[in-house]
Amino acid sequence: MASPASVAGASYDNGNSSFIDPLLVSRTSIGAERKAAAGTKRKYWAAADKRERRATNECSGEDGRPLLFRSYKVKDALLHPYRALIFARLIAVLLFFGWRIQHNNSDIMWFWTMSVIADYPVDRSACYLSDDSGALILYEALVETTKFATLWVPFCRKHCIEPRAPESYFELEAPSYTRSAPEEFKNDYRIVHLEYDEFKVVLDHPIRGHNLSLKDSTDNNLNFGATDMCIPMLVYVSREKNPSYDHNKKAGALNAQLRVSAILSNAQFIINFDCDHYINNSQALRAAMCFMLDQREVSKALNQDQSATPPPPLNDTFVAEMEMVVSASYDKGTNWGKGVGYIYDIATEDIVTGFRIHGQGWRSMYCTMEHDAFCGTAPINLTERLHQIVRWSGGSLEMFFSHNNPLIGGRRLQPLQRVSYLNMTIYPVTSIFILLYAISPVMWLIPDEVYIQRPFTRIDKDTSPSSMKPPMGFGKTTLRLVYARSIVGRKI
Ligand SMILES: O=c1ccn([C@@H]2O[C@H](COP(=O)(O)OP(=O)(O)O[C@H]3O[C@H](CO)[C@@H](O)[C@H](O)[C@H]3O)[C@@H](O)[C@H]2O)c(=O)[nH]1
Ligand SMILES: [Mn+2]
Numbered sequence: 001m002a003s004p005a006s007v008a009g010a011s012y013d014n015g016n017s018s019f020i021d022p023l024l025v026s027r028t029s030i031g032a033e034r035k036a037a038a039g040t041k042r043k044y045w046a047a048a049d050k051r052e053r054r055a056t057n058e059c060s061g062e063d064g065r066p067l068l069f070r071s072y073k074v075k076d077a078l079l080h081p082y083r084a085l086i087f088a089r090l091i092a093v094l095l096f097f098g099w100r101i102q103h104n105n106s107d108i109m110w111f112w113t114m115s116v117i118a119d120y121p122v123d124r125s126a127c128y129l130s131d132d133s134g135a136l137i138l139y140e141a142l143v144e145t146t147k148f149a150t151l152w153v154p155f156c157r158k159h160c161i162e163p164r165a166p167e168s169y170f171e172l173e174a175p176s177y178t179r180s181a182p183e184e185f186k187n188d189y190r191i192v193h194l195e196y197d198e199f200k201v202v203l204d205h206p207i208r209g210h211n212l213s214l215k216d217s218t219d220n221n222l223n224f225g226a227t228d229m230c231i232p233m234l235v236y237v238s239r240e241k242n243p244s245y246d247h248n249k250k251a252g253a254l255n256a257q258l259r260v261s262a263i264l265s266n267a268q269f270i271i272n273f274d275c276d277h278y279i280n281n282s283q284a285l286r287a288a289m290c291f292m293l294d295q296r297e298v299s300k301a302l303n304q305d306q307s308a309t310p311p312p313p314l315n316d317t318f319v320a321e322m323e324m325v326v327s328a329s330y331d332k333g334t335n336w337g338k339g340v341g342y343i344y345d346i347a348t349e350d351i352v353t354g355f356r357i358h359g360q361g362w363r364s365m366y367c368t369m370e371h372d373a374f375c376g377t378a379p380i381n382l383t384e385r386l387h388q389i390v391r392w393s394g395g396s397l398e399m400f401f402s403h404n405n406p407l408i409g410g411r412r413l414q415p416l417q418r419v420s421y422l423n424m425t426i427y428p429v430t431s432i433f434i435l436l437y438a439i440s441p442v443m444w445l446i447p448d449e450v451y452i453q454r455p456f457t458r459i460d461k462d463t464s465p466s467s468m469k470p471p472m473g474f475g476k477t478t479l480r481l482v483y484a485r486s487i488v489g490r491k492i
Contacts (some may be wrong), residue, residue, distance in 0.1 A: 018048055018071045020365050022287035045072035065370060068290035070368075125232040126265040126341045132253045134238040141203055142236050148199045149231050151222070156282075158227040159185055162371065165278040188222055242328035251342035251349035252331075258341055259325035260308050263318075277376035284373035291365050343404075349393030352404050355421055359410030393428035400425040 021041075041228060047053050055067055073079075131138045146168075151155040156164050159177040163169055170193060177185050239256040241247045248255075252274065261270070270291070271285055279285075312318055324330065331337060337344030343352045358364065367373075379385040403409055406421035413421070 018073050018366075019045055020069050020291065020367050022069050022290035022367065023067065024283055024287055024290065041072070044075060044078060046075045047071075047290060048073045065295055067296070068294040070335070090110065100304040102161045122228065122230040122232055124265075124267065126235060126261065126267065127232050127239055128235045128257050128261055130253050130257045131236065132250075134241070137206060139236055139238075140206060142234070144199060144202055146231075146234055148195065149234075150229070151192060151195055151293050153231045154224045154227045154229050155188055155222070158224060159188065162282060163278075163280045164282045165280065165375075168278070168375075170196060184223070191222055233265065235260070237326065239326040240328045245328040247328065248337060249347075249349070251337060251344050251346075251353075254349075255331060255336050255341040256326045259330070260322055263322055263325065273374070274376065277374055279373070280375045281369050281371040281373045284369060287367060287369060291367070346395055346398050346402075347391045348399065351395065351424060352399050355399070355404055355406070355410055358417055358421075359413055361412035374477075396425045397428055408409075 052067070052070055065213060092487055131361060152166060155161065161169060162176055169175060175189065177189075187346075237257050237260050239247075246252075253467050261267070269285070269289060273279075273290070334340075339356075342349045343356060354364075379388050399405070406413070406418050410418065410421070
């Protein structure tokens with residue numbers, strides 16, 4: 001008999017539309033909140049497999065460990081009507097086209113009617129900041145941030161603070177916390193808030209070389225007695241840039257960072273953020289790890305024996321090695337940017353890198369969390385947004401006209417994945433068709449013949465060109481130009 005886990009595995013493997021839920025034992029969620037969240041989930045999602053449900057509860061996976069995530073499917077009661085609707089719409093569109101081909105524009109009223117309808121150990125985590133501008137001021141800001149972190153991190157641990165981005169946390173009208181006595185929380189909150197405001201002032205008005213006002217958390221009137229005070233290793237990386245070498249923008253910066261982290265911490269899990277992103281749910285990384293460490297995945301994905309290495313002592317050879325891997329010429333003539341790391345020579349390195357990874361047979365999973373996992377900022381004005389769209393469309397087309405075209409590349413892509421990548425790379429071209437579609441209703445307004453009056457042209461009875469006189473005010477007789485409609489009209 002097949003074990004529950006392998007049966008469950010088979011069922012979620014073919015479910016592309018499924019949603020997966022990490023089975024986190026959350027320290028922070030309060031019972032009622034969790035129940036409410038589960039209620040909303042139950043409204044739209046149904047467990048994909050009963051046997052999987054049993055396996056998650058009974059610790060009866062293949063090696064006796066409990067499963068770490070469960071798959072859900074959109075409820076049939078929602079999915080089937082939706083699919084029926086899409087199908088009906090498709091039929092309606094086809095019927096309409098059939099009808100339109102047989103009827104000319106004299107049936108214009110019909111057309112109008114229709115178009116209207118239509119917990120990882122801290123000493124094993126490291127945080128890398130890539131400063132691609134190489135500005136000393138950013139380094140100094142990071143040093144200040146570290147000082148604030150020695151206060152902020154234990155405060156978050158002690159009171160289970162969420163979200164852990166201080167700016168978003170202090171914006172909350174009713175700040176959330178759990179565990180300790182409200183009085184103690186109030187006191188801690190006040191002190192940390194004050195320190196945060198001071199920290200922001202320091203960032204806005206930096207004073208070179210001045211050891212700024214932030215004290216160690218021990219100097220404050222805070223009692224972190226039983227709380228773990230450790231913070232992860234923080235590394236500032238700024239790669240070398242040289243006009244004789246292409247720096248390959250974000251992909252180049254990320255690859256340099258990958259190499260440094262390989263030497264310093266060599267961890268198995270890496271999560272990347274743009275400078276304008278932040279973590280909104282501190283459980284997000286743990287949740288993602290559930291998918292990779294679950295017994296159904298672990299044998300395929302990684303070797304469990306590997307573990308993050310503690311950083312070696314910072315001696316001269318070691319520093320020289322790190323300097324070498326961030327030098328401007330390091331990846332010239334190597335496979336970096338082609339088959340290794342983030343892909344170069346394209347404006348949208350994220351899509352093409354994802355495509356290459358999927359193309360090798362790796363699978364990705366869709367996971368949503370009750371408090372959104374990550375947040376970020378989008379362009380705030382039209383100019384910026386247009387620049388972004390131009391960059392994205394350019395990158396997409398570049399990918400379409402390269403060997404990474406989804407029609408030919410990505411040997412192990414699944415058919416639906418191929419369709420979505422195709423959609424992602426060809427979409428700038430669809431703008432032409434959308435434009436045509438948008439103006440097509442107006443075309444049917446134009447009748448068979450168009451009369452355009454030229455009010456300033458007088459024409460004599462003798463129409464030979466030599467007798468044409470210059471315009472003289474409003475002519476009594478006007479020239480009528482008659483255009484026969486040839487482009488649009490009778491037949492599609
Ligand atoms: O030479 C460069 C250029 C950019 N970046 C960083 O790359 C990130 C993304 O750049 P941004 O200008 O914010 O681009 P967006 O259009 O907002 O980013 C979206 O689109 C990019 C691809 O075009 C993806 O890489 C991003 O993940 C995605 O959020 C930022 O952290 C930048 O600091 C560098 O490090 N070096
Ligand atoms: Mn951005």
